[in-house]
Amino acid sequence: MSVDIKTVPNGALYPLSGIVTVSLAAAAATTLYTVPVGYTAVIDHVDLILGADASTSVLTIGRSTALTDFLGAQTLSSLDADGDVGRLMPVPNATTVLQKSYAAGVIIQVNVTTGNGGATNYMIVWGYLALTAAI
Secondary structure: OOOOOOOOOOOOOEEOOOOEEEOOOOOEEEEEEEOOOOEEEEEEEEEEEOOOOOOOOEEEEEEOOEEEEEEEEEEOOOOOOOOOEEEEOOOOOOOOOOOOEEOOOOEEEEEEEEOOOOOOEEEEEEEEEEEHHHO
């Protein structure tokens, strides 16, 4: 699936990435999305669709040079069956949650630090793009 970024209203939430296959079987980093030239990305959340039990897997999400700047270590304890879906995001709170924007060319990755799940799982990055000149 692809979205023509010129036709999406500024600030509309939509899938930034396509469906990315991610292994939770072993520790490794997988690229989820690269911010296109001329834009700044803001990530809202990442959906994870399981292919197998991943309840003891641990992962982080962020730019390739700071793999925890979107989401620190998450143990997937409630995701224990094929077809389970997890929404991975910073949790809104009474105190403002710090989030980052990502400039053109930044690579967003998931880093599996403890891999005890299946090899075929799927992730979709949700967020929006803003013209860099508008920020």
